[in-house]
Amino acid sequence: MQLYHHPFCAHSRLIRLALGEMGIEPELIEEHVWERRAEFLMLDPAGITPVLVENDGFVVPGGDLIAEYLDETRGDHLADRRLLPVDLYARVEVRRLTSWFNHKFFAEVSEPLVREKVYKRRMPREFGGGPPEMSIIRAARANIRYHLQYIGWLLKSRNWLAGERMSYADLAAAAHISVVDYLGDVPWDEDEGAKIWYARIKSRPAFRPLLALTVAGMPPAPCYADLDF
Structure with a gap:
């Protein structure tokens, strides 16, 4: 798993914290969004961090969407440590x-x-x-x-x-x-x-x-x- 982030991007920090709570250590790739790299824009045309690239290459852009995605794909295994409750x-x-x-x-x-x-x-x-x-x-x-x-x-x-x-x-x-x-x-x-x-x-x-x-x-x-x- 790869996470395109910036150290001072708070949304990136949210996903790093969530992954840490789930025991997942992604490969961190620092992205300077103002450079508008073509390779990064191919992952997310919006050109904002964070962007998560799953082990199979599936791309999930944006902090809000990544948080929901992580809950949907890993939440059941966290039991009472789930970050988005069942109720x-x-x-x-x-x-x-x-x-x-x-x-x-x-x-x-x-x-x-x-x-x-x-x-x-x-x-x-x-x-x-x-x-x-x-x-x-x-x-x-x-x-x-x-x-x-x-x-x-x-x-x-x-x-x-x-x-x-x-x-x-x-x-x-x-x-x-x-x-x-x-x-x-x-x-x-x-x-x-x-x-x-x-x-x-x-x-x-x-x-x-x-x-x-x-x-x-x-x-x-x-x-x-x-x-x-």
């Missing part, structure tokens, strides 16, 4: 919150911060590279506060974000928060419940490859790999 109403809640982080949090926090602080530093100017726009960064830093408050509010009545068991909702939230945490832009003193939840999920074995991540010229924030932050 209909529980599945709706997991999907709702997974969508919240994959779309709303992404648009308001993780995508603008990664674009301005990471991608633009590495992209040629003709592809949109250049200095970061500080007004965008300030807006994203402000937005993350109410997302942390929402996580804390959910956890006042639940063991995990969508219920009593860990699910795709937790992995999606953690994946998006992790890229922001690498950049040092998570105000962990804003909500103790959210901080405790994140410490719990990033202590899982599936999270270790992400915590070991370093990028040349851009070291992680001091608390990034600290389980007792």
Whole structure:
């Protein structure tokens, strides 16, 4: 199995976490989507990461679709560790919150911060590279506060974000928060419940490859790999 990804693509991180929870180690192929490589566009004309290529060559593009595909093909074998529960109403809640982080949090926090602080530093100017726009960064830093408050509010009545068991909702939230945490832009003193939840999920074995991540010229924030932050 191959996974085309980028280290700062939160959707790619979600799939890496899911595969880790399933005990699957794919071959990781780093993709710079702004280069629009013809070979990559043949796999997914949308030209976005992640893209999963199965052992038999079957291509599954996009984080949302890959997550559903993994549940449909491997979920039954996970029993009570299944990331998308069997119960209909529980599945709706997991999907709702997974969508919240994959779309709303992404648009308001993780995508603008990664674009301005990471991608633009590495992209040629003709592809949109250049200095970061500080007004965008300030807006994203402000937005993350109410997302942390929402996580804390959910956890006042639940063991995990969508219920009593860990699910795709937790992995999606953690994946998006992790890229922001690498950049040092998570105000962990804003909500103790959210901080405790994140410490719990990033202590899982599936999270270790992400915590070991370093990028040349851009070291992680001091608390990034600290389980007792």
